[in-house]
Amino acid sequence: MIDQYIYPEFEVVRNQSRCISCRVCERQCANEVHRYDTDLGVMLSDESKCVNCQRCVSLCPTHALKIVKSDCRLRENANWSDQTIKEIYKQANSGGVLLSSMGNPKPLPVYWDKILINASQVTNPPIDPLREPMETKVFLGKKPDKILRRANGELITQLPPQIELSMPVMFSAMSYGSISYNAHASLARAATELGICYNTGEGGLHEDFYCYGENTIVQVASGRFGVHKNYLEVAAAVEIKMGQGAKPGIGGHLPGAKIVGDVSRTRMIPEGTDAISPAPHHDIYSIEDLRQLVYSLKEATDYKKPVIVKVAAVHNIAAIASGIARSGADIIAIDGFRGGTGAAPTRIRDNVGIPIELALASVDQRLRDEGIRNNVSLVVGGSVRSAADVVKAVALGADAVYVATAALLALGCHLCRTCHSGKCNWGIATQRPDLVKRLNPDIGSQRLVNLMNAWRHEIKELMGGMGINSIESLRGNRLMLRGVGLTAKELEILGISHAGE
Amino acid sequence: MNINATGLDFIDLNEALRQSRGSCNITNCLGQRFLAAGISDKTVTVSGIPGNALGAYLNGAKIEVMGNAQDAVGDTMNDGTIVIHGNVGDAVGYAMRGGHIYVQGNAGYRAGIHMKAYKDVQGNAGYRAGIHMKAYKEKQPAIVIGGKAGSFLGEYQAGGTIIVLGLVDNDKPIVSNFTSTGMHGGKMFLRSDCKGIKFPSQVHTHFADKKELEEIGHYLRHFCTYFGYDMKELLDSPFTVVMPDSKNPYRQMYVAN
Numbered sequence: 001m002i003d004q005y006i007y008p009e010f011e012v013v014r015n016q017s018r019c020i021s022c023r024v025c026e027r028q029c030a031n032e033v034h035r036y037d038t039d040l041g042v043m044l045s046d047e048s049k050c051v052n053c054q055r056c057v058s059l060c061p062t063h064a065l066k067i068v069k070s071d072c073r074l075r076e077n078a079n080w081s082d083q084t085i086k087e088i089y090k091q092a093n094s095g096g097v098l099l100s101s102m103g104n105p106k107p108l109p110v111y112w113d114k115i116l117i118n119a120s121q122v123t124n125p126p127i128d129p130l131r132e133p134m135e136t137k138v139f140l141g142k143k144p145d146k147i148l149r150r151a152n153g154e155l156i157t158q159l160p161p162q163i164e165l166s167m168p169v170m171f172s173a174m175s176y177g178s179i180s181y182n183a184h185a186s187l188a189r190a191a192t193e194l195g196i197c198y199n200t201g202e203g204g205l206h207e208d209f210y211c212y213g214e215n216t217i218v219q220v221a222s223g224r225f226g227v228h229k230n231y232l233e234v235a236a237a238v239e240i241k242m243g244q245g246a247k248p249g250i251g252g253h254l255p256g257a258k259i260v261g262d263v264s265r266t267r268m269i270p271e272g273t274d275a276i277s278p279a280p281h282h283d284i285y286s287i288e289d290l291r292q293l294v295y296s297l298k299e300a301t302d303y304k305k306p307v308i309v310k311v312a313a314v315h316n317i318a319a320i321a322s323g324i325a326r327s328g329a330d331i332i333a334i335d336g337f338r339g340g341t342g343a344a345p346t347r348i349r350d351n352v353g354i355p356i357e358l359a360l361a362s363v364d365q366r367l368r369d370e371g372i373r374n375n376v377s378l379v380v381g382g383s384v385r386s387a388a389d390v391v392k393a394v395a396l397g398a399d400a401v402y403v404a405t406a407a408l409l410a411l412g413c414h415l416c417r418t419c420h421s422g423k424c425n426w427g428i429a430t431q432r433p434d435l436v437k438r439l440n441p442d443i444g445s446q447r448l449v450n451l452m453n454a455w456r457h458e459i460k461e462l463m464g465g466m467g468i469n470s471i472e473s474l475r476g477n478r479l480m481l482r483g484v485g486l487t488a489k490e491l492e493i494l495g496i497s498h499a500g501e
Numbered sequence: 502m503n504i505n506a507t508g509l510d511f512i513d514l515n516e517a518l519r520q521s522r523g524s525c526n527i528t529n530c531l532g533q534r535f536l537a538a539g540i541s542d543k544t545v546t547v548s549g550i551p552g553n554a555l556g557a558y559l560n561g562a563k564i565e566v567m568g569n570a571q572d573a574v575g576d577t578m579n580d581g582t583i584v585i586h587g588n589v590g591d592a593v594g595y596a597m598r599g600g601h602i603y604v605q606g607n608a609g610y611r612a613g614i615h616m617k618a619y620k621d622v623q624g625n626a627g628y629r630a631g632i633h634m635k636a637y638k639e640k641q642p643a644i645v646i647g648g649k650a651g652s653f654l655g656e657y658q659a660g661g662t663i664i665v666l667g668l669v670d671n672d673k674p675i676v677s678n679f680t681s682t683g684m685h686g687g688k689m690f691l692r693s694d695c696k697g698i699k700f701p702s703q704v705h706t707h708f709a710d711k712k713e714l715e716e717i718g719h720y721l722r723h724f725c726t727y728f729g730y731d732m733k734e735l736l737d738s739p740f741t742v743v744m745p746d747s748k749n750p751y752r753q754m755y756v757a758n
């Protein structure tokens with residue numbers, strides 16, 4: 001039996017009265033949707049290959065193109081959606097596990113959108129950030145519980161190692177290999193200019209980017225790709241990756257086809273070999289084992305680098321975080337179930353994990369209840385989309401947030417969710433040199449700087465409105481938040497009152 | 502320089518080691534972890550029993566332990582040599598990328614897992630010796646285990662060489678369960694006919710020919726030098742070579758959605 005036919009998801013609509021057959025669309029589409037028919041003298045398209053990345057639409061000089069969702073649908077069925085049925089066809093055709101990219105697109109609750117922020121009126125006046133000082137700087141790391149003095153009364157001022165950030169936002173882990181050299185260059189340069197950090201992911205650190213070390217967090221995952229002494233020493237902090245929000249319980253797997261040239265060199269594995277980083281660290285079966293990895297990294301870096309432990313937000317996350325806070329880690333990073341990825345099994349991405357808002361609130365509360373909140377800083381990610389989300393996260397208890405999807409959007413990503421194809425027309429999730437060069441790191445880094453500067457401004461505006469002039473005074477300040485349309489249980493977990501209360 | 506480890510915790514002991522220059526003797530070692538983590542420029546001799554993660558991230562130094570070692574010896578080792586005059590625990594050479602480990606005795610679970618490229622271990626290893634071992638260009642790691650290895654030997658091995666010699670008399674097979682699970686690079690040499698040992702479907706085995714034995718000759722010679730064995734005795738028995746069928750074991754598993 002032949003493959004079951006799946007009607008193309010998108011239609012390429014070409015306004016022939018505008019099209020000048022310049023063939024820009026043909027040259028720009030790595031999926032080979034467009035072609036010029038020399039006999040007919042017109043542009044034609046093969047819609048079955050279109051992923052709706054909007055590259056041709058954006059670059060068409062006469063705006064002759066648009067991509068629309070096809071209206072050729074199967075018979076309507078509230079239980080069996082088109083998507084569900086087509087997934088079954090794909091699996092029956094191939095026998096394969098469904099593979100998707102970027103964050104969970106399902107209409108599951110986004111709690112950020114059900115939380116509203118306070119503002120001052122009459123008493124406790126607002127602060128105008130344009131005219132008054134406003135502090136957005138944060139330090140991540142273990143904080144002392146009490147003031148210690150020497151015998152002569154002098155203050156002991158040595159702190160455990162900290163990361164200093166000019167604002168409570170960092171670019172989260174994306175490996176070189178999953179994204180391009182130019183994407184990494186953009187992130188590294190922008191982080192340095194902004195005074196924040198970006199994260200190498202688990203694919204090692206390209207030699208060209210060692211100069212950005214002070215603004216680099218390096219990751220250590222189960223496969224240990226590219227992990228060696230210099231890599232650990234150059235960084236601002238070392239992150240142990242235990243899990244990822246997009247695919248909790250699933251490891252990393254970069255196909256051999258993407259292990260080419262510099263990617264192979266940076267990961268320190270031969271070209272063409274699959275880079276397999278399984279979900280379990282086979283040397284970690286307990287908090288004690290985690291402590292062993294944390295301290296081996298501290299020993300190897302002479303106790304000069306904070307160690308971050310990154311986990312996916314899952315059930316019982318508060319107990320897990322409590323364990324991590326006692327493992328010697330300086331920072332806990334928690335990644336929610338809407339977090340993005342270069343590739344994840346669809347079923348895992350869409351069905352495993354919990355929302356970051358609930359995970360954050362319960363972890364912060366648990367660590368406070370146990371009196372160990374100062375042992376660690378909390379960083380959260382998994383779809384932080386705007387300055388408002390940042391402010392809400394900080395008020396729920398985060399010390400800082402990780403953003404990745406927003407950063408990729410700034411670099412030109414159009415969220416077509418086909419990173420796994422390796423044919424990113426925007427030069428981000430690809431290693432093809434002709435595509436990579438489409439992303440200019442000079443422009444990319446500037447756009448990231450623009451985005452973060454705009455967010456910093458908005459964060460100050462929101463803080464000023466609440467009459468708060470330092471991010472430190474906002475952290476865990478849940479009185480500044482109210483819920484709308486949430487159940488009593490949801491409000492209880494979030495630790496906030498309902499709007500109107 | 503001598504360091505008496507009595508009464509020192511791992512932080513103090515490692516600090517003393519960092520401060521020392523040249524070769525260094527550590528005596529009365531009693532379970533201190535992370536010994537010599539990340540060092541690149543010393544020769545360290547240890548009397549007593551070092552704790553877990555001996556020589557983690559080792560970057561070129563030589564460590565010789567005059568006794569047994571525990572778990573996670575040479576974790577993410579990049580370069581250098583570790584010689585263990587005894588047995589080692591689990592996960593020796595985890596994600597080892599370069600350098601050599603020689604274990605005289607047995608290894609526990611997961612020796613050489615995630616090994617990327619990897620050299621010699623003499624002795625016995627615990628579970629998961631050589632997990633995630635990787636090889637990369639001039640970085641060809643090796644573990645030589647003189648005795649026998651526990652379960653999950655060379656799990657996810659992506660490069661390098663794991664050699665198990667089986668030089669202990671007991672009823673146990675030379676390797677235990679799930680050897681070479683997920684292996685997708687490198688080679689394993691087991692000094693045994695491996696009758697009755699089950700290997701996963703993604704690897705194949707054959708007896709080493711003369712050329713292959715020459716490949717590992719220098720590891721075996723080092724082993725003999727370190728532990729006083731005779732080369733002829735080692736070569737008196739067949740070696741089974743374990744190699745993966747593919748560097749891309751999971752290519753066919755997915756369909757784009």
